[in-house]
């Protein structure tokens with residue numbers, strides 16, 4: 424693999440990504456956390472710089488109230504990521520440990536993120552396996568039905584221990600740019616000569632069927648004097664965030680409905696006019712509602728607010 428792969432990476436890799444120009448563990452950790460479910464362009468242009476300008480260090484993040492962290496995260500979705508980031512900042516008091524074994528003990532840091540921090544920030548000889556790298560390796564080694572553990576061992580056996588960071592990044596970019604899920608560009612691939620899966624690449628890139636959970640949510644819309652009644656959610660992914668209160672629906676008060684998806688959930692959201700005021704009510708101005716730091720789960724309901 425070695426030399427050809429690195430030469431290709433030198434010429435073609437995505438060297439301009441801001442988190443690739445740093446060896447700051449926190450910045451690598453933050454970028455990897457944001458990138459887990461979000462497109463590179465959104466993270467790079469919007470959320471990563473915004474978050475870093477407010478919390479330039481993990482220590483400053485550890486001192487911030489969770490509500491502020493969640494509000495800065497708003498729009499990115501998958502808020503558990505922000506909660507775990509904050510918890511980790513507090514547990515470590517802003518100083519991340521420098522071994523994979525210790526990193527995986529922290530909230531929200533799994534095998535992948537720990538490996539990424541070790542490799543991209545510390546340049547340790549640790550193999551990184553994300554979705555792109557997994558696909559490349561499965562094709563390269565013609566690994567059919569290989570478990571994650573098996574692919575990880577395979578990745579470690581190929582790791583260029585002299586250039587571990589570049590090696591991992593090169594495989595990542597190769598997967599994103601050439602060894603794509605459909606129509607891989609094998610003719611341009613630096614691994615083509617030794618690749619065992621190039622004759623039938625689709626065989627090694629089968630998607631696992633996802634299972635979804637469908638749920639209905641009934642929200643009450645109570646607007647008085649230009650303000651809407653909202654409440655802090657007490658559980659689940661939206662914990663501590665402002666949502667509309669949940670109510671028992673009365674059909675004649677129906678305002679509208681919309682779909683919302685997050686992680687494995689597929690939500691059917693229904694809005695009803697109501698007089699209900701929750702105990703912990705927070706009255707929020709309707710003016711500027713869409714610019715507020717609310718999850719898109721509630722912003723989507725704005726168009727149904729009674730005039």
Ligand code: SF4
Pocket residue numbers: 559562563601602603607608609612613614615616618619620621624
């Ligand atoms: S030769 Fe084709 S299938 Fe093999 S790693 Fe390269 S792009 Fe993927």
